[in-house]
Amino acid sequence: MVDSIKLLQKLEILADAAKYDASCASSAAEKRDSTNSGGIGSTSGGMGICHSYTPDGRCVSLLKILLTNFCQYECAYCVNRTSSNVPRARFTVAEVVKLTLEFYKRNYIEGLFLSSGIIQSANYTMEQVVEVARTLRLQHSFAGYIHLKTIPEAAPELLAEAGLYADRLSINVELPSEVSLKQLAPEKNARSIERSMANLDQGIRAYKASKLDAKKKRNNKLLKPAFSPSGQSTQMIVGADQSTDATILQKANGLYRSFKLKRVYYSAFSPIPDASSDLPLQAPPLVREHRLYQADWLLRFYGFTVDELAFSTNANGDAVNMLALxxxxxxxxxxxxxxxxxxxxxxxxxxxxxxxxxxxxxxxxxxxxxxxxxxxxxxxxxxxxxxxxxxxxxxxxxxxxxxxxxxxxxxxxxxxxxxxxxxxxxx
Structure with missing residues (x-):
């Protein structure tokens, strides 16, 4: 009973800590269920905690949590930064596996979205995240949707292994400019992030090529194992720095072209307690986030370019590179x-x-x-x-x-x- 209470307390803290991550969707997930896998779970149906949707419009509910909100990084915009005074908690691998399976059996969820603060090292943290997915897939034959937030500083072989068990992987670029990233998240490196994205993209492309080859030969023999079949995504924080909408969209457009991302998520900056003086005192208007999503859609599906988008002007008629609100x-x-x-x-x-x-x-x-x-x-x-x-x-x-x-x-x-x-x- 005491252990159950402690687990619920951890869940309350770590589910709340995960709410700032917008990169949570299951579109393009391959259809699996327990009837054809011999295991437990599926990528379709259900109602529950964090709602996402499959390509055919079905609701998929995900358990969205952090492995831990302890973190040795000092990202100024993050409520879980090392100097923050928020309550801390940490799941064990076994606890996350237990929660996922128990929530599934109670029809609360159909999958898992797992992220984590950085503890000990990037490699150690990534090993723990991968171990959760490996245990669910191999020991419990869990066929539900799994989305892992990966750590770009981790070893390439760990990211590669994550792709074997996850439906989707994501690496947050956090901010649209390298200058802002150095100022607000000094432990993170823009080149390291894009290098890891490139490695994931290479694995995803190889898997898709193998599927296409098998389809052409009219057999199901894949040359490559499944690797993040739902692709990869990322997230950018809006309003934490002075980047304009034009800069944000140029960055997103470059990521789409370079790494064939499924989605770039835009998350409006939310002021946090004891914030750095480098951060704005107020959050940007939420409609700005909305306009960025609309512009993103125009770039991806309507044939627009960033240069074509109409940006607002100031009182003098000069362009300010911001979308009209x-x-x-x-x-x-x-x-x-x-x-x-x-x-x-x-x-x-x-x-x-x-x-x-x-x-x-x-x-x-x-x-x-x-x-x-x-x-x-x-x-x-x-x-x-x-x-x-x-x-x-x-x-x-x-x-x-x-x-x-x-x-x-x-x-x-x-x-x-x-x-x-x-x-x-x-x-």
Whole structure:
């Protein structure tokens, strides 16, 4: 009974300490379950603690904890830094394994997200994290989703072993500039982080190539063992330094291109007790984090480049390289490029249709398919349940031709600014 109380106390501390990590999603996880693996757990279904989603939209709940919040690093922005006065706790490997299995059996979770503070050394900590995953997979045949937060300073062979047991691996770049990282997290090294990312990317590519080769030969014999089949992700803190949105997005775009990351997560800086004077006193507006996610989506799925995104200006009209907070990035781009509109939905190519504010990937494809049968009319847009009040200024159809002057003045800027129209939708 006493041991159970102590374990619950640890869980309370270490689950709370893990809430600052945003890199928690299970999209692209391979489908496994106990019926075809002979073990326990699955990567689908369930409701529980930390909700993530598979590619087909099913909910996956994860136990999201730290192995320990003791840490020998002095990252100024981290509540678990070595000089912090927060309550400390540490799980043993056996305790994490027990919690994962017991929570699964009670239908609380379907997987595990595990991170850790750095204790003794990067290698020692990484060995403990890997041991949790190894024990779950090999001793208990756990087939559920496992996401491990890896330590870039750890030996490459430890990171490679982590990939054998985890569905996804992630390494946090923390901050978008090397200068900021040196100032706020002196024990961390930007080159070491990217070198480890490159090693993970190499393992992931080799596994995917092996799968493709097996598919071509129409057999299931893989030349390489499974290695982080859901890829890798990272996280950047927003607002802890003076980096602009343009700098953050350039960094993210470079990481996507170089390492084929599944996601870059943006986490708004949260002020912490006894903070360093190098940190801001207030958190950035949460809508800034939201705008970065929207811009990130435009870069990944809508064919935009960072240079194309419309950044706000100051009172003198000078660009400040920050996304507008009062309107989403796609709308801001459209308003800054009024000469490209209205787009004729009956003749424009897919890429042009995709750039209309209020039209996403699915509806852009529907419009392209539908016009092969008959010309697009204004009522068709209503039938598609598109945000008509938003897109009507930017498109023309067989029976709808907005006046060009409607796009010229300050009227649209005022109409679409936050306060006049809610800006909570993605596009």
């Amino acid at each position: 009062d309107k989403d990035p796609k709308l801001a781009w459209a308003l800054a490029n009024r000469e490209l509109f209205p787009i004729n939905l009956n003749t424009a190519d897919y890429e042009q249709v995709l750039r209309v504010p209020g039209i996403g990937v699915i509806n852009a494809r529907r419009i392209i398919r539908q016009r092969r049968i008959r010309a697009i009319r204004y009522n068709d847009l209503i039938q598609l349940k598109l945000p008509i009040q938003k897109i009507k200024y930017f498109v023309s159809t067989l029976d709808h031709h907005p006046h060009t002057q409607a796009l010229d003045g300050a009227m649209l800027d005022q109409q679409f600014s936050v306060g006049a129209t809610p800006q909570l939708t993605l596009f």
